[in-house]
Amino acid sequence: MTTIPVSLGARSYDVVIEAGLLARAADWLAPLSRGRTMAIVTDANVLPHLATLQAALTTAGVASEAIVLPPGESTKSWAQLEALTDRLLDLGVERGDHVIALGGGVIGDLVGFACSILKRGCGFVQIPTTLLAQVDSSVGGKTAINARAGKNLIGAFHQPALVLIDPQVLDTLPLRQVRAGYAEVVKYGLIDDPVFFAWCEANAAALIAGDPAAREHAIAHSVAAKARIVAEDERETTGARALLNLGHTFGHALEAEAGFSDRLLHGEAVAAGMALAFGYSAAHGLAPAADAERVAAHLRAVGLPDGVAAAGIDADGETLVGHMLHDKKMDAGTLPFLLARGIGGTFLDKSVELADVRTFLDAG
């Protein structure tokens, strides 16, 4: 068992990682239940794991009530938020209770946001069931739904009380979703850890194929990296946490163009976005061209897109830059970009001209 603390003063919590942990989740959850019924929010593709969790709680004498939502990015919506908060209120959830988010990043982001506003804030626990959620979205307290204008535009910072990660639940995850989650794994190498990037190059195939040792190493390494960055800059004010947005300005524009649908998954969009960020950096003499090509080649090798066309998006620079104008990093007319001086050398550049980004995108 690996336990990684997220150190945030009064909001500190542990991320516990162990294969098979779901069946023992009551060891951690029973003390949080206060003898009351626990609400578990999940989606329709996670029902086998819901059954494991509910059986574990029942054995420990903890009652639970499941709320099963439709799967997919479109669930991060006002309509689902309203339906979910009404259900939680009907169940009588109190501020001192902990709602369980059992699912991928969609469930985690929606439930976290619902819990940030329910009775002005109640507790929640993340039990992530996708690779992406285990290595990224379950940690750090960013919660959100999508708006008509763009991705994650309505949300709050609301930290979970606990994160329980069972890598074995990934055995049922479709390969396309494993690959998409891998994009957020390799992101940590590209940000500031070239040794981890090299590990990714050597071990991606085993990790994606479900090798338990590779999987657990990638999850623990990613969570530790994210915990360190979040502890340094919880609310993305100093620039440290903005590094976690590598590839996301391009990526969110691609997701918007795909209509926040399963046509393009978040991790796929981030992969394309990271390749574009490295391509832009190389085109401007900031990063060696060989590094940009190494990144793109690795993404292609694992079956992830390395650009706009490879992501299946047919849009010109003006259209994509139009989406970027809604980015939360927008600051008095300037959009800071995550660029790179090389693999492991990501930095926030506040001098990028959007007209130049448009030209770069149109050059293909």
Ligand SMILES: NC(=O)c1ccc[n+]([C@@H]2O[C@H](COP(=O)([O-])OP(=O)(O)OC[C@H]3O[C@@H](n4cnc5c(N)ncnc54)[C@H](O)[C@@H]3O)[C@@H](O)[C@H]2O)c1
């Ligand atoms: N808050 C953050 O810090 C943060 C970080 C990264 C991504 N995100 C958000 O996370 C979302 C993407 O998360 P995701 O990739 O987990 O997508 P997701 O939640 O849609 O899950 C992907 C698919 O896998 C299914 N699924 C989940 N667990 C399964 C399992 N064990 N077996 C079989 N199927 C399973 C789901 O039903 C869904 O169809 C995006 O909305 C993104 O913006 C948030």
Ligand SMILES: O=C(O)C(=O)C[C@@H](O)[C@H](O)[C@H](O)COP(=O)(O)O
């Ligand atoms: O935790 C963070 O900080 C991240 O940026 C992680 C990202 O992988 C994630 O997709 C996040 O939701 C993006 O945040 P946003 O602020 O650009 O909506």
Ligand SMILES: [Zn+2]
């Ligand atoms: Zn992301």
